[in-house]
Amino acid sequence: MRSRVRRYGPPLLLISPSLVLVGVFVYVLIARNLWTSMTDNHTAAQANGRKDVSFVFLENYVALFKSPQFQHSLWNLVLFTAVFLVGAMIVGFVWAWLLERPLPGGRIFQTVYLFPMAISFVASGVVWRWLLNSNQGDSATGLNRLFQMVGLDVLENPWWNQVTFGIAAIAIPAIWQLSGYVMALFLAGFRGVPDDLREAARMDGASSLQMYRHVIFPQLTPVLMSAIVIIAHMSLKSFDLIMSISKPANYQTKVPAVDMYVFKSSFDYANAAAVGTVLLAFIAILIVPYLIQQHRERTR
Amino acid sequence: MSTTTSAPPSAAPLGESSPLASRGRGAPGTRPTPVGRTLRYLAILLGVLFVLIPVYVLVITSFKTGGDASPARAWALPHTWTLENWQRAWTALAPALGRTLSLVIPSTIISSVLGCLNGFVLSRWRFPGADIVFTLILFGMFLPYQAVMIPLLQLVLATEIPNGIPSLILLHVVFGIPITTLIFRNYFETIPHELIEAATVDGAGMLRTFSSVALPIAIPGFVVVGIWQFTSAWNDFLFAVFFSTPRNGPVTLALNNLANGALLTDYGVSMAGALLASLPTLVVYVLLSRYFIAGLMSGSVKG
Numbered sequence: 018m019r020s021r022v023r024r025y026g027p028p029l030l031l032i033s034p035s036l037v038l039v040g041v042f043v044y045v046l047i048a049r050n051l052w053t054s055m056t057d058n059h060t061a062a063q064a065n066g067r068k069d070v071s072f073v074f075l076e077n078y079v080a081l082f083k084s085p086q087f088q089h090s091l092w093n094l095v096l097f098t099a100v101f102l103v104g105a106m107i108v109g110f111v112w113a114w115l116l117e118r119p120l121p122g123g124r125i126f127q128t129v130y131l132f133p134m135a136i137s138f139v140a141s142g143v144v145w146r147w148l149l150n151s152n153q154g155d156s157a158t159g160l161n162r163l164f165q166m167v168g169l170d171v172l173e174n175p176w177w178n179q180v181t182f183g184i185a186a187i188a189i190p191a192i193w194q195l196s197g198y199v200m201a202l203f204l205a206g207f208r209g210v211p212d213d214l215r216e217a218a219r220m221d222g223a224s225s226l227q228m229y230r231h232v233i234f235p236q237l238t239p240v241l242m243s244a245i246v247i248i249a250h251m252s253l254k255s256f257d258l259i260m261s262i263s264k265p266a267n268y269q270t271k272v273p274a275v276d277m278y279v280f281k282s283s284f285d286y287a288n289a290a291a292v293g294t295v296l297l298a299f300i301a302i303l304i305v306p307y308l309i310q311q312h313r314e315r316t317r
Numbered sequence: 318m319s320t321t322t323s324a325p326p327s328a329a330p331l332g333e334s335s336p337l338a339s340r341g342r343g344a345p346g347t348r349p350t351p352v353g354r355t356l357r358y359l360a361i362l363l364g365v366l367f368v369l370i371p372v373y374v375l376v377i378t379s380f381k382t383g384g385d386a387s388p389a390r391a392w393a394l395p396h397t398w399t400l401e402n403w404q405r406a407w408t409a410l411a412p413a414l415g416r417t418l419s420l421v422i423p424s425t426i427i428s429s430v431l432g433c434l435n436g437f438v439l440s441r442w443r444f445p446g447a448d449i450v451f452t453l454i455l456f457g458m459f460l461p462y463q464a465v466m467i468p469l470l471q472l473v474l475a476t477e478i479p480n481g482i483p484s485l486i487l488l489h490v491v492f493g494i495p496i497t498t499l500i501f502r503n504y505f506e507t508i509p510h511e512l513i514e515a516a517t518v519d520g521a522g523m524l525r526t527f528s529s530v531a532l533p534i535a536i537p538g539f540v541v542v543g544i545w546q547f548t549s550a551w552n553d554f555l556f557a558v559f560f561s562t563p564r565n566g567p568v569t570l571a572l573n574n575l576a577n578g579a580l581l582t583d584y585g586v587s588m589a590g591a592l593l594a595s596l597p598t599l600v601v602y603v604l605l606s607r608y609f610i611a612g613l614m615s616g617s618v619k620g
Contacts (some may be wrong), residue, residue: 026522027522027523028438028442028444028523029444030521031434031437031524032434032435032439032450034431035431035435035454035494035498036450039453039454039495042491043460044468046468046472049468050465111360112361115357120357120361128606130365131602131610132368132603135601136599137595139591139600140569140592140595141371143375143584143588143591144375144378147588148371148374155388155389157388157500162391163389166392174492193368197615254462254463256463260558261554261573274463277466281466281559284396293464293465293467294464294466296461297461297464308452308455308459309452311452
């Protein structure tokens, strides 16, 4: 017993501050948030503790999912995530494939492709708001003006300023910002393919394309899975980009993360907490299996 | 990994530190034809165009005068180049830039130190259940902060830590722990067991092993973690919007206020401001991109 304390006491002591902080700020607060989401805490007086709240169980969730407003947010989230995910995977994968073999200047291109990762969504939102300006015809600026200049007037469109599909336009800057990350993931995947495999395929007389299709691409499946999990979870959390390109009050671009901010701003803490929990549930469905799988690999 | 040829020796244990370095020797495969190579370059340049179009717009618009910003000349170079937008953006953002520095520096240092301690223990001085604890910490990395925001507001209010920079430091430290722990844990995993074991055989306790053996070799880890934390704290908007105002918050909030505050956006000033607010992280990225990428990779690929 004493030797166990001597052996494990110091390391536990060393990491205990972090354990307490993460335990409280993540797990206790998740529980506390769940509680708030099941109360009728909808007013400023209740938020400030000047008026009592009472337990209403799942009432807020039922009301949320029934409201056309929130349904629209969910639709936007699904559409945004689909476009963002597919776009970032394709662009990132193609870039990695293009740069996978040695090439003069290859490193510079990689650095260029990755640079948007270093800047904030708020800063890139400033320029993308200009690029995605919905004006058309004579008053067009941004990409619509560019389309006119190169004779592609037919492509002019209102971008995000459209109710049903507008949110898809905001996936474009998201793709712009994160394709480099996906590229970096795939490049690491390409590097992980043993040279013997390539050599063997070449010996067997496989053409370059055949080698990729049958030998190298299948090896990239785990990387693809990681990339999908990472991009999808970022997409579900998207907030900064939408806030800086559009406005929180814009119906066209509302998503749950924005709704949460709007509820909080009007001191409707119960609904804000409920939206937060919904987001957590979505992300947990994605992340928990991923973390369990990684945990298994570590302990194997 | 045999791709560390171009990495400095100190960075070698990072392994993944140069995942993007080209292969040392030519990859086996068919010789590229001139046509194939030209097509490849064209495709690459198309990507470069996609990435750089917003940069072009940012730069030209930031140097344009108000009268020069008409829709017809939206994509044209400035008639006369002016620094006026930059001066106005600087006046508007300078205080916030200073506050952001006073936020980013302490939160980066504190969360790196905590991450280093945790990473060392979870990798090299395991206790029963260490892997479960690690996985539980990791979940914090993916947590949508919206799911804790309301009780977080109440908690910070209860601790009486003032809104603005002080509470943001606390939040970046706490929510930085998962990623810094992950990076350091993966880093210590790559260090030969013998190094640490030799010290313990000599009778050194854990703290001495940590300070005399682990800490000195952890320096590249600190660079990776430091850059990562610096960039994410500098670019944070979510916590800023909930825990500060444009008057006492970081530069992302001030920039958003500058760009979205007025009814009619002055794009010249906003774009100069966007460039100004991005300069510190861009400089770090250009100078230390290898470490930046290493952080990026360890944030996703397990060691």
